Amino acid sequence: xxxxxxxxxxxxxxxxxxxxxxxxxxxxxxxxxxxxxxxxxxxxxxxxxxxxxxxxxxxxxxxxxxxxxxxxxxxxxxxxxxxxxxxxxxxxxxxxxxxxxxxxxxxxxxxxxxxxxxxxxxxxxxxxxxxxxxxxxxxxxxxxxxxxxxxxxxxxxxxxxxxxxxxxxxxxxxxxxxxxxxxxxxxxxxxxxxxxxxxxxxxxxxxxxxxxxxxxxxxxxxxxxxxxxxxxxxxxxxxxxxxxxxxxxxx
Amino acid sequence: xxxxxxxxxxxxxxxxxxxxxxxxxxxxxxxxxxxxxxxxxxxxxxxxxxxxxxxxxxxxxxxxxxxxxxxxxxxxxxxxxxxxxxxxxxxxxxxxxxxxxxxxxxxxxxxxxxxxxxxxxxxxxxxxxxxxxxxxxxxxxxxxxxxxxxxxxxxxxxxxxxxxxxxxxxxxxxxxxxxxxxxxxxxxxxxxxxxxxxxxxxxxxxxxxxxxxxxxxxxxxxxxxxxxxxxxxxxxxxxxxxxxxxxxxxxxxxxxxxxxxxxxxxxxxxxxxxxxxxxxxxxxxxxxxxxxxxxxxxxxxxxxxxxxxxxxxxxxxxxxxxxxxxxxxxxxxxxxxxxxxxxxxxxxxxxxxxxxxxxxxxxxxxxxxxxxxxxxxxxxxxxxxxxxxxxxxxxxxxxxxxxxxxxxxxxxxxxxxxxxxxxxxxxxxxxxxxxxxxxxxxxxxxxxxxxxxxxxxxxxxxxxxxxxxxxxxxxxxxxxxx
Numbered sequence: 065x066x067x068x069x070x071x072x073x074x075x076x077x078x079x080x081x082x083x084x085x086x087x088x089x090x091x092x093x094x095x096x097x098x099x100x101x102x103x104x105x106x107x108x109x110x111x112x113x114x115x116x117x118x119x120x121x122x123x124x125x126x127x128x129x130x131x132x133x134x135x136x137x138x139x140x141x142x143x144x145x146x147x148x149x150x151x152x153x154x155x156x157x158x159x160x161x162x163x164x165x166x167x168x169x170x171x172x173x174x175x176x177x178x179x180x181x182x183x184x185x186x187x188x189x190x191x192x193x194x195x196x197x198x199x200x201x202x203x204x205x206x207x208x209x210x211x212x213x214x215x216x217x218x219x220x221x222x223x224x225x226x227x228x229x230x231x232x233x234x235x236x237x238x239x240x241x242x243x244x245x246x247x248x249x250x251x252x253x254x255x256x257x258x259x260x261x262x263x264x265x266x267x268x269x270x271x272x273x274x275x276x277x278x279x280x281x282x283x284x285x286x287x288x289x290x291x292x293x294x295x296x297x298x299x300x301x302x303x304x305x306x307x308x309x310x311x312x313x314x315x
Numbered sequence: 316x317x318x319x320x321x322x323x324x325x326x327x328x329x330x331x332x333x334x335x336x337x338x339x340x341x342x343x344x345x346x347x348x349x350x351x352x353x354x355x356x357x358x359x360x361x362x363x364x365x366x367x368x369x370x371x372x373x374x375x376x377x378x379x380x381x382x383x384x385x386x387x388x389x390x391x392x393x394x395x396x397x398x399x400x401x402x403x404x405x406x407x408x409x410x411x412x413x414x415x416x417x418x419x420x421x422x423x424x425x426x427x428x429x430x431x432x433x434x435x436x437x438x439x440x441x442x443x444x445x446x447x448x449x450x451x452x453x454x455x456x457x458x459x460x461x462x463x464x465x466x467x468x469x470x471x472x473x474x475x476x477x478x479x480x481x482x483x484x485x486x487x488x489x490x491x492x493x494x495x496x497x498x499x500x501x502x503x504x505x506x507x508x509x510x511x512x513x514x515x516x517x518x519x520x521x522x523x524x525x526x527x528x529x530x531x532x533x534x535x536x537x538x539x540x541x542x543x544x545x546x547x548x549x550x551x552x553x554x555x556x557x558x559x560x561x562x563x564x565x566x567x568x569x570x571x572x573x574x575x576x577x578x579x580x581x582x583x584x585x586x587x588x589x590x591x592x593x594x595x596x597x598x599x600x601x602x603x604x605x606x607x608x609x610x611x612x613x614x615x616x617x618x619x620x621x622x623x624x625x626x627x628x629x630x631x632x633x634x635x636x637x638x639x640x641x642x643x644x645x646x647x648x649x650x651x652x653x654x655x656x657x658x659x660x661x662x663x664x665x666x667x668x669x670x671x672x673x674x675x676x677x678x679x680x681x682x683x684x685x686x687x688x689x690x691x692x693x694x695x696x697x698x699x700x701x702x703x704x705x706x707x708x709x710x711x712x713x714x715x716x717x718x719x720x721x722x723x724x725x726x727x728x729x730x731x732x733x734x735x736x737x738x739x740x741x742x743x744x745x746x747x748x749x750x751x752x753x754x755x756x757x758x759x760x761x762x763x764x765x766x767x768x769x770x771x772x773x774x775x776x777x778x779x780x781x782x783x784x785x786x787x788x789x790x791x792x793x794x795x796x797x
């Protein structure tokens with residue numbers, strides 16, 4: 065599904081990712097953990113196509129094709145979804161409108177017919193229930209005046225509707241209370257399937273108790289320095305990151 | 316962000332879709348202006364003596380006036396002697412009695428503009444008084460309106476068939492001495508629309524006029540007068556497009572609205588005149604005086620405008636709130652793209668007690684466009700407990716354009732409450748990236764964000780106009796990015 069080879073990424077001359085390798089197969093969930101500033105969010109943004117990052121070396125293949133060569137909207141239409149850490153507010157544009165436009169863009173790329181308002185409502189109703197989102201929420205402006213938790217739930221709602229092949233969740237757990245975290249996790253788990261891959265970027269282990277990853281990677285100073293399974297996440301939670309960094313330094 | 320800049324540049328370059336010229340012989344009065352020309356215009360139109368005198372009085376006053384220069388716009392000098400002050404389509408000689416008799420080329424022109432007159436009129440239930448250049452050539456739904464007692468006709472007709480109404484109300488809101496362009500208009504106005512809604516009548520349909528400038532070197536001097544008698548209600552729509560031209564064309568219209576006790580007038584404009592090319596060559600000068608007077612108690616006047624066209628726009632649809640409890644509203648979207656300049660806003664003059672006004676202004680600047688909001692809220696000592704709320708938002712697309720806000724507040728009454736809020740924003744990179752990550756093209760994303768920005772104004776437009784306005788905005792700004 066996703067192959068990242070020797071990825072180097074810089075922002076304004078400063079190198080942030082320094083030779084990152086990662087391989088994600090369909091059906092797998094990978095967690096990327098690491099201290100602040102290790103490059104986790106940079107990785108998420110680069111996969112989604114944010115153009116303020118420049119890739120200086122390496123390549124990223126998505127289903128065998130060069131992902132970095134695609135415009136952000138092309139990636140989205142081919143099934144790459146980023147749940148944003150800080151979803152942006154768009155005043156005056158209602159939530160339902162954006163979501164329907166996004167769904168239709170995806171369907172058009174897949175050669176499927178456009179959904180009308182009726183079908184759209186039918187399609188999102190159960191997903192809204194799952195995310196504990198009320199109907200009036202659809203008529204509010206995108207993310208405007210949303211609480212932190214509402215923004216994150218909205219991201220997951222969009223993901224459920226768009227049914228991506230590769231979902232990247234950037235710190236979706238940050239700022240959530242326990243109840244909201246459970247709702248978000250239920251949403252994510254409902255989307256687990258053999259033909260879909262997910263990358264969870266987080267620095268808290270608690271999310272991974274609810275969404276159990278197949279692989280856990282530690283990102284430090286722009287590289288993946290240790291990989292393991294969910295036990296690694298528990299160990300990090302108990303011991304912090306220092307020991308991994310020291311291990312990496314001495315290796 | 317070099318790629319972003321390039322995209323902005325590409326996207327802003329969008330040709331004017333309505334640029335074509337209809338090949339129809341025009342009947343001109345030769346260029347130039349003196350008392351002889353004014354008498355000739357008046358005579359050609361078969362006007363009564365009082366109209367001729369009224370025009371001459373305005374002309375003599377105009378001669379004493381100077382072109383104003385206070386607006387935030389740069390204007391090439393206008394040679395008023397080079398303008399031809401009257402043009403009529405030749406087929407006017409034997410005026411058409413129905414659409415079938417209308418010159419097919421005229422109908423074709425309307426078709427190109429997306430105004431299939433007969434169909435549109437029937438489907439939408441809209442009466443269309445189409446102005447082609449200076450003379451009305453087709454008017455529909457007259458009978459239905461006549462049943463309700465509503466008078467909706469060309470100004471020329473009104474002067475002949477309802478001289479008492481014209482005489483009573485013409486110049487009563489915008490006197491000929493009001494300003495330079497209003498004086499000029501008063502002297503030479505060619506035609507326009509006249510509406511009278513009698514007491515207690517709710518006009519059975521939206522009234523609509525399409526303007527079009529088509530003759531080179533022909534100034535357009537429309538004159539519109541709408542009178543809503545006590546307890547009546549009328550909604551009037553005005554929309555414009557113009558063919559592509561290199562010369563700057565002056566348009567100095569005057570619109571007067573009179574709302575008597577308990578009456579309501581809603582005046583909506585979608586304006587898409589030729590704005591000039593990407594270098595700022597050509598385009599229409601749109602210097603318009605629009606003013607409504609809430610003359611009676613509990614009356615209401617509401618202006619809604621979507622201004623996407625013209626090289627230079629200079630207009631301030633205003634409300635004089637004379638009657639107690641009267642209400643004035645102004646909802647505006649103004650776009651300045653390429654080298655367009657817009658200096659627009661409103662004036663709310665509170666005279667009566669408990670008068671209320673609302674101003675919602677949305678300015679969008681792109682390319683090298685300069686967009687200024689200029690608004691006056693004046694509260695006189697007689698306006699006890701008057702209230703005003705002003706919200707003035709600017710959106711910038713790109714980094715070569717400008718947004719300016721000039722609010723004037725003059726309150727001479729203690730119990731009055733005047734609020735002003737203003738914001739300036741850009742379409743952020745984050746907003747665009749967010750939409751694109753959801754699969755929208757950059758262009759669709761910009762359209763969506765801009766339309767969201769304008770939503771408060773669009774929702775004031777009649778439904779069919781709102782859709783048109785959105786499309787127009789998308790065409791005008793296609794892809795301008797900030």
